Amino acid sequence: MTDFTSLPDLAVRTLGGSVIAASDESFAEKENLLNPWKPAFRPETFGPKGQLYDGWETARRRTPGHDWALIRLGLPGQIHGIVIDTAWFRGNYPPHASVEACFAGNHPTANELEAAHWVEVVPTAPLGGDAAHTFAATDTTSVFTHVRLNMFPDGGIARLRVHGRVVPDPAYLTGLTVDLAALENGARVLDCSDRFYSSPDNMLFPGQARTQAEGWETARRRDDGNDWAEIALAAPGTIELAELDTTNLKFNAPAEARLTATTVDGGHAVILPRTRLRPDTRHRFRLKTPEVAKVRLDIYPDGGLARLRLWGPLTPKAEKDLTTNWNTHTRK
Numbered sequence: 001m002t003d004f005t006s007l008p009d010l011a012v013r014t015l016g017g018s019v020i021a022a023s024d025e026s027f028a029e030k031e032n033l034l035n036p037w038k039p040a041f042r043p044e045t046f047g048p049k050g051q052l053y054d055g056w057e058t059a060r061r062r063t064p065g066h067d068w069a070l071i072r073l074g075l076p077g078q079i080h081g082i083v084i085d086t087a088w089f090r091g092n093y094p095p096h097a098s099v100e101a102c103f104a105g106n107h108p109t110a111n112e113l114e115a116a117h118w119v120e121v122v123p124t125a126p127l128g129g130d131a132a133h134t135f136a137a138t139d140t141t142s143v144f145t146h147v148r149l150n151m152f153p154d155g156g157i158a159r160l161r162v163h164g165r166v167v168p169d170p171a172y173l174t175g176l177t178v179d180l181a182a183l184e185n186g187a188r189v190l191d192c193s194d195r196f197y198s199s200p201d202n203m204l205f206p207g208q209a210r211t212q213a214e215g216w217e218t219a220r221r222r223d224d225g226n227d228w229a230e231i232a233l234a235a236p237g238t239i240e241l242a243e244l245d246t247t248n249l250k251f252n253a254p255a256e257a258r259l260t261a262t263t264v265d266g267g268h269a270v271i272l273p274r275t276r277l278r279p280d281t282r283h284r285f286r287l288k289t290p291e292v293a294k295v296r297l298d299i300y301p302d303g304g305l306a307r308l309r310l311w312g313p314l315t316p317k318a319e320k321d322l323t324t325n326w327n328t329h330t331r332k
């Protein structure tokens with residue numbers, strides 16, 4: 001089984017995920033489920049409602065039934081696996097949980113989602129306390145927009161991670177100039193030299209990096225090599241503007257960077273020659289490229305980047321392929 005946890009978390013708050021409803025959140029807020037950071041805990045920190053938890057925690061049920069939370073994914077996509085993390089919930093974790101998923105367009109309300117076609121992607125499974133449980137999804141081809149986390153009967157879950165591949169809605173890409181390297185458009189990191197401090201996926205996140213941790217940062221190199229990352233574009237396109245952003249990298253920005261493209265016919269072309277970079281700076285370069293499918297970013301010698309943006313239109317064939325893929329895998 002491939003390690004699905006290296007795929008982006010489609011539900012994380014920083015990609016736009018939202019917990020839109022829950023049966024109960026008496027002890028701790030449902031929104032905590034999607035926090036991007038590792039669950040934190042301070043023992044003996046009691047508020048007016050009990051011990052404070054960095055997770056979702058319901059009351060002890062005194063009636064039949066079970067608790068649930070409804071989550072809108074930040075990005076539509078194919079779910080490869082799910083992590084249900086009961087970190088710090090030791091005497092109050094739910095003994096069982098399951099996850100369902102559905103596809104729904106037009107920004108539905110929680111009530112409207114009841115009528116959607118729900119598919120069980122993680123059948124009911126036992127949970128332990130204070131542990132991250134990983135489950136391969138039972139449907140990895142359908143595109144989903146929402147998930148429902150069920151816990152039986154009640155208790156606390158710190159995090160829900162929904163790892164998968166982004167499948168973009170072509171309506172927001174075709175005929176437009178788009179960021180071909182944006183995760184939200186379906187771009188992804190294929191490989192990299194180093195992810196010591198943070199993942200290169202971070203370079204492809206929306207918006208600006210608020211801190212160094214929200215970008216890609218590598219360890220200090222002690223050899224003659226250089227760090228690199230290889231990115232599959234959202235779909236093949238021609239790149240007209242590249243943005244290499246070193247914001248927040250003040251004493252660890254790379255000295256130089258280069259971009260090499262893999263073209264749609266498998267050739268290679270340097271599209272940005274080795275170019276000087278400055279710390280804490282958004283650099284922009286106008287480019288003229290052939291039809292590109294993948295890009296390799298080399299940074300010299302190490303450091304990282306806050307963001308990488310590659311703006312341009314899709315090729316006519318990519319527009320058609322994206323539309324076919326979307327229509328094949330979405331259930332209207």
Ligand SMILES: NC(=O)NC(NC(N)=O)C(=O)[O-]
Pocket residue numbers: 027049050051052053057060091092
């Ligand atoms: N000490 C606890 O954690 N108790 C409980 N939960 C909170 N948040 O206080 C409980 O009853 O499940």
